[in-house]
Amino acid sequence: MRKRRLAAWVAAPLVVGLLASGCGGGGGGAAEDGIVSVNSTEPENPLVPGNTTETGGGNVLKAMFTGLVAYDEKTSEPYNEVAESIETTDNKVFKIKLKPGWTFHDGSPVTANSFVKAWNYAAYGPNGQSTTSFFEHIQGYDEVNPGGEEAEGSGPPPTATEMSGLKVIDDLNFEVTLKAPFATFPVMLGYTAFSPLPESFFQDPKAFEEHPIGNGPFKFEERQPNAYIKLSKYDQYAGKYKPQINGIEFRIYNELETAYQDLVSGNLDFIDQLPPSAMVGDKWKTDLQGRGESKPILSNNALQVPLYDDKYKDPRVRQAISMAIDRKQITSTVFQNTYEPANGWVPGGVIPGYQDGGCGEWCEFNPEKAKQLLAETGFQGPITITSNSDGGHKEWIEAICGQIKNNLGVDCVFNPVPTFSEFLKMHDENAHNGPFRFGWLGDYPAAETFLGKIYRTAASSNYMRYSSPEFDAAMDRADQAPTEDEANRLYGEAEKVLAKDMPSIPLWNQKASVGWSERLDGATVTFDRTLNFETVKLKS
Secondary structure, eight states, X not given: OOOOOOOOOOOOTTOOGGGOOSOXXXXXXXXXXXXXXXXXXXXXXOSOGGGOXXXXXXXXXHHHOOOSEEEOTTTOOEEESSEEEEEESSSSEEEEEEOTTOBOTTSOBOOHHHHHHHHHHHHOGGGOOTTGGGGTTBTTHHHHOTTGGGOTTTSOOOSOSSOTTEEEEETTEEEXXXXXXXXXXXXXXXXXXXXXXXXXXXXXXXXXXXXXXXXXXXXXXXXXTTTEEEEEEOTTOOSSSOOSSSEEEEEEOSOHHHHHHHHHXXXXXXXXXXXXXXXXXXXXXXXXXXXXXXXXXXXXXXXXXXXXSGGGOSHHHHHHHHHTOOHHHHHHHTXXXXXXXXXXXXXXXXXXXXXXXXXXXXXXXXXXXXXXXXXXXXXXXXXEEEEXXXXXXXXXXXXXXXXXXXXXXXXXXEEEESOHHHHHHHHHTTOOSSOEEEEEEOSSSSTHHHHHHHHSTTOTTOTTOOXXXXXXXXXXXXXXXXXXXXXXXXXXXXXXXHHHHOSEEEEEEEEEEEEEOTTEESOOBOTTSOBOTTTOEEOO
């Protein structure tokens, strides 16, 4: 079976039910007990950093683990956290020095070996970890996982158990050698896949899954599947920001509306997505009286196009469809302005130093030119747009189809498939016969996370089967740029290749629309729509 990094699909505000499972609980975290309650979803896998790529488990792990770097909540700029220094002269060999005094929740020290063993475990193919591809830049990855994401029992057997590019110098120092220079590598290191693991994990992984042990500001206390996960403050936490609360309760909800009603009634402290009923007419502003926020985050949506279908091989067909879509009209009417029209494949405003707008004229609404382009290709239609039907996507897809019919004069229909898992299966089987929904949540604040994993030849989420030597070469040049500024400029050049080829059609970028209770003081949201647990306080 193919092992895929889960495409961090992001549901629209209309999507509610698919975001959660289980039942919502009543009763809020009382200020006097210092516990903050937040809405959540049931984690897909056990709480292991190397095997978690979705938000239900990821949000818990972000509170339990701290990486070599963290990200400023306002600017998204990375800063050293467990790392004292990350030095390189060529962006290929990185010398990493750890700060002394960091410990895991069982009291054991965080050492260079804690990182090197954890990374080797995650990358080793037979371990079947979902984050394996994040380590593909490291020298020796091809030997421990020769099948890449295709491995998981069906690829060639590994010829090594450890990556040759990782070398422990002493307890506080280790060295990383990459296959080729990669200026973005230090930015990646705050993602939970790069977290350290204690020795107890390697001695008994199953026991760890029952009671995970991290090095972050909060430690695991208790879990009731489909109901809640409870964490408590770790008093010996060595990070920059010491928690101001005693703990967190992640509550699993079936319906976002239920969570919202708990918030309004004071039985829940934070909700990371407002339901559609609250968005209509900005009702949430009345309900919450200033206890909410809507801000851009690192997330976008697109229509991927099956390039294995001859009908869509001409890029002018894809460009015409893109120019026939009035993104502003749909984001204002269907999404109540909680989304912003996309003008490229990388969302601007959240990634430090990146200039958006890579799509150029092809993402501008221009029905006259769209119709002219399509006429040049001889395309007759119809157009079928596919998505899972359990995610509330019907409204916006039908809105797009209406615009395509009006502006291109070809028939367009929504093709719903019953479940998300069946939808994913269609990707693997190249079963699409028209554009299909695609959502992405960035794992770290860098342009590379929106391009490399999706549009490189054979990339893990390249369901279009797009393959462009020109784009791959442009990405190589950007990856190997001497500075992040130069890398950003060159990622912009790579986007221009996408604009010419149009393998997917950018649609919109998402905002985080969140709310909090009267008990919280200083609630802020990070670039990935998470409450900042290290800085939030409870009113006395």
